[in-house]
Amino acid sequence: MPYFETDVTRYFEKEIRESANEKIKKLKEEIESVKKRMLDMIDEEIHASVFRAMEIELNEMSLDYSAQINRLKLQTHQKLIRKKRELMESILLEVQKKLKAFTKTSKYKANMKKMIMKIDKSFCGDNILFRIKKNDKTMKEILAENYTNKYEIEETDEIILGGFIAICRTKGILSDQTLDAKLEEKRNMFNQKMKFVIKE
Numbered sequence: 001m002p003y004f005e006t007d008v009t010r011y012f013e014k015e016i017r018e019s020a021n022e023k024i025k026k027l028k029e030e031i032e033s034v035k036k037r038m039l040d041m042i043d044e045e046i047h048a049s050v051f052r053a054m055e056i057e058l059n060e061m062s063l064d065y066s067a068q069i070n071r072l073k074l075q076t077h078q079k080l081i082r083k084k085r086e087l088m089e090s091i092l093l094e095v096q097k098k099l100k101a102f103t104k105t106s107k108y109k110a111n112m113k114k115m116i117m118k119i120d121k122s123f124c125g126d127n128i129l130f131r132i133k134k135n136d137k138t139m140k141e142i143l144a145e146n147y148t149n150k151y152e153i154e155e156t157d158e159i160i161l162g163g164f165i166a167i168c169r170t171k172g173i174l175s176d177q178t179l180d181a182k183l184e185e186k187r188n189m190f191n192q193k194m195k196f197v198i199k200e
Contacts, residue, residue, distance in 0.1 A: 088187070088190070088191070092183075092187065095183060096160075096161065096183070099161045099162070099179050099183065100161060100162075102162075102179075103138065103161065103162040103179070104138075108138070108162065109138060109142060112138075112139065112142050112162075112163065112164070112177075113142050113145075113146050115164075115177045116142055116143060116146045116147050116164075117146055119147070119166050119175065123166070123168060123173075123175070124166075124168030124169075124170065124171060124173075125149070125168075125170065126149055126150040127150075127168065127169050127170045128149065128150075128151045128152070128166060128167065128168055128169075129151070129152045129153075129154055129166075129167040129169060130143060130147075130151055130152070130153050130154070130164050130165070130166055130167075131153075131154050131155075131156050131158075131159065131164060131165040131167065132153060132154075132155060132156070132159060132163075132164050133155065133156065133157075133159035133160060133161070133162060134155045134156065134157060135155070136155070136159075136162065138162075139162070139163075139164055140153065143164075158180075159178050159180055160180055161178065161179035161180050161183065162178065162179045162180075163177045163178035163179045163180070163181070163182075164177050164178065165177070165178060
């Protein structure tokens with residue numbers, strides 16, 4: 001019997017060992033499988049979080065870049081508008097100087113005389129007021145020499161360059177023949193053209 005018991009014991013030991021080895025092998029395979037799945041999942045999460053972080057970083061960089069470009073565009077636009085205004089003011093001052101010099105020429109006198117002659121009795125009759133710039137002796141002379149109907153003269157600070165405003169009180173109409181009005185009209189036209197080039 002001892003021999004038989006030994007064989008049985010060996011047989012059971014062998015079965016137990018084989019069964020244990022099989023279970024250990026299956027456990028190792030399961031552990032490896034779980035470990036691989038976990039590593040894959042961790043790897044995917046790491047990749048996803050890295051890509052998310054990169055995407056956030058790129059979006060922030062893109063927003064910063066857009067903000068910087070918009071800031072630069074605005075600054076450039078403001079500089080252009082400032083330069084445009086400076087240019088306009090310098091041109092305006094230059095034109096005003098030339099127009100003031102023009103009021104001392106014979107051509108100015110001839111033009112004003114022609115305009116005064118166009119205002120006849122049918123414009124207003126005998127109730128006409130001429131507004132001229134203060135101390136404008138040239139316009140006073142032109143009116144005295146060329147306007148034959150009855151009129152009044154009013155000197156005003158509103159007219160800086162020269163010319164006249166003829167006002168018919170009875171009809172409530174006026175004719176603005178001042179160099180100031182002509183200059184303002186040209187200035188407005190120039191501003192309109194410049195707005196198409198540089199929008200304010």
